[in-house]
Amino acid sequence: MSGQLREAIILAVLVPDLFAVLVLFAFVSGVYAAGLKCRLQTDDKRRAILKELGILGAITDKTFVGLFHPYCNAGGGGERVLWAAVEHFQKTAPNIVSVVYTGDTDASKEDIVDKVKARFGISLRSDTLHLAYLKSRHLVEDKAWPRFTLLGQSLGSMVLGYEAMKQLIPDVYIDTMGYAFTFHVVRAIAPSSTPIGAYVHYPTISTDMLNRVRDRKAGHTNTGGVARSSLLSSGKLLYYHIFAWLYSASLNRADVLMANSTWTKSHVDSLLKSSQNTPFSSTLVKTAKIVYPPCDTHGLENFLLEGRQRVIMSLAQFRPEKEHATQLYAMRDLLEMNPEYRNGANEVKLVLLGSSRNDEDAARVESLRQLAKKLGVNESVEFVVNAPWKEVQGWLSRSSIGFSTMIDEHFGINVVEFLAAGLIPVVHASAGPFLDIVVPYQGQPTGFHAKDASEFARKLDEALMLSPSSQLSMRKRGRALASEKFSTEQFVKGWDESWRELDALRSRRR
Structure with missing residues (x-):
């Protein structure tokens, strides 16, 4: 092998490695210089x-x-x-x-x-x-x-x-x-x-x-x-x-x-x-x-547990993972199972409360409104966007059921608020709401779990059909659980x- 060829092979092998080393050195030097500058300005x-x-x-x-x-x-x-x-x-x-x-x-x-x-x-x-x-x-x-x-x-x-x-x-x-x-x-x-x-x-x-x-x-x-x-x-x-x-x-x-x-x-x-x-x-x-994240359980514990309106309340930011569409499909199935829930003394209303952070969220709310019309439930559904806490508390004080459909909800502070306020929760059977929140208290249930729209509809109906005494007992158990486990303290x-x-x-x- 000639000397020139040998040198060419050596260069072909070493140059990329040398270039990589130089790039890495430049990167590390840049990070060090940036850090040094930040530290010198800290005081x-x-x-x-x-x-x-x-x-x-x-x-x-x-x-x-x-x-x-x-x-x-x-x-x-x-x-x-x-x-x-x-x-x-x-x-x-x-x-x-x-x-x-x-x-x-x-x-x-x-x-x-x-x-x-x-x-x-x-x-x-x-x-x-x-x-x-x-x-x-x-x-x-x-x-x-x-x-x-x-x-x-x-x-x-x-x-x-x-x-x-x-x-x-x-x-x-x-x-x-x-x-x-x-x-x-x-x-x-x-x-x-x-x-x-x-x-x-x-x-x-x-x-x-x-x-x-x-x-x-x-x-x-x-x-x-x-x-x-x-x-x-x-x-x-x-x-x-x-x-x-x-x-x-x-x-x-x-x-x-x-x-x-x-x-x-x-x-x-x-x-x-x-x-x-x-x-x-x-x-x-x-x-x-x-x-566990803080919940203002004390501020919600004064709400009366009896005399609740037939309102199913959802409380979640209007983000895609919150699965609001599932709630609308569940409402459609519930009304198809019970046409008398559309009006009169047995009327049931679904109220979706939540914050809208940006244009994408606003567009999502509008698409949900259109879906409600398409499903024929718009007369039984109300959207409340970016409500102040006082208004949210008003809904918590008079609603009967708390509704959450997110899959793998990491925790579910809204579900804790449902319990503390005296609502009966109907939640997805996964993650936080299933493992930590809507769990038995003193051996008795505190709410319902489901996995899809049709099952949610059935569980909502079960909650609505509970006798007044059974509803009151479940509300009391849920409130006690929330107070003991999820308070700000x-x-x-x-x-x-x-x-x-x-x-x-x-x-x-x-």
């Missing part, structure tokens, strides 16, 4: 925040807790968790400054505080609350990623996480919305003493989603076109397996994990186990701790235990 940014809040004293006297929640103004159950945590900090830890990373750039802090009061009855002070506005939230919207949505949104969240760190590197970082991929960004930029916590409302991917694709079942996360194709199903299953590993590696970057239900904990623990002994995990076997207790663990980690690492 000045903290002083600016304290000045804006009117707080005197040194920045070392304060603990800055970063709460990552890009949709903090959405008004759902996840937002109640966020604001209940902030309220708890304000009541018990005057040295804590809560920094909420939010993409709600169209709302001022005063607007958000007012909405939290109106929607949840939670009173916040502005003097220890800072909102760090993020401009890249569109990168975690569904519409930004029509294909490979899970991966796209997760990568988008990393950009959003970097923007958050540019705003301020906190002493403790807590994700309260489910963006685990941001943990890599925090680990890369924040000091090693910064502990990471997470409150997981639902895993981004779960074994249930994998099984649905494997079994080729159509649903919200698996379109009919994919379900009907063996090739597409195989490709999607491979994609899901790869993403599940990436997600589990991200979860393992957190120091403390809270889960909102038995179902969520089970899936999170399974994911954590799958990525143990990787470069992203610690040597310790991590598990999530169940911390119980949430605060669990949150505080996790917070103390995070704070102790920070102290040890400093």
Whole structure:
């Protein structure tokens, strides 16, 4: 072999490797430089925040807790968790400054505080609350990623996480919305003493989603076109397996994990186990701790349990996974079974209450209105969109049945509100409502479960046909269960235990 040929072969082998090394070096150097710049600016940014809040004293006297929640103004159950945590900090830890990373750039802090009061009855002070506005939230919207949505949104969240760190590197970082991929960004930029916590409302991917694709079942996360194709199903299953590993590696970057239900904990623990002994995990076997989300059970317990109207009430954000269409189909089947429910003394009405976050949600509401007309139930269905909490409470105080049809609802704070307010719940037989909420109390049922529209219709009819004494007994059992298991006090207790663990980690690492 000639010397020139040998040199050509050597170059052909080494140049790509050298190029890859240079690219990797440039990337690592860029991350390091970005992190260094953020860290060097941290003290000045903290002083600016304290000045804006009117707080005197040194920045070392304060603990800055970063709460990552890009949709903090959405008004759902996840937002109640966020604001209940902030309220708890304000009541018990005057040295804590809560920094909420939010993409709600169209709302001022005063607007958000007012909405939290109106929607949840939670009173916040502005003097220890800072909102760090993020401009890249569109990168975690569904519409930004029509294909490979899970991966796209997760990568988008990393950009959003970097923007958050540019705003301020906190002493403790807590994700309260489910963006685990941001943990890599925090680990890369924040000091090693910064502990990471997470409150997981639902895993981004779960074994249930994998099984649905494997079994080729159509649903919200698996379109009919994919379900009907063996090739597409195989490709999607491979994609899901790869993403599940990436997600589990991200979860393992957190120091403390809270889960909102038995179902969520089970899936999170399974994911954590799958990525143990990787470069992203610690040597310790991590598990999530169940911390049930807060429900204003006390505020709902004063409603009378007797004299309820024949109203079936749904309370859920108008998102596709909430399966509102199933409720309309169930209502059609119920009215076909019992035509007398359409009017007169036995009239039954379905009321769908929920928040609409954006144009996509608004369009979804309109399509549901059209579906109600198509099914011939529009006269028996009412939509109540973006109602203030007082109005929601009014419906809770007079409705008879609480209706929830979401499959694999991670928790179901709306179902807890049904129980506390004295409604008889009819819910999907899966996940949180099935395993944690609508469970027997003192050996007796607290509600009904179903899996499809026709079964829901039958269970709704059973609930409506209960004798007054049986209805009253079931309402009492449900209220007692909600009060003992899901009160704000119980949430605060669990949150505080996790917070103390995070704070102790920070102290040890400093």
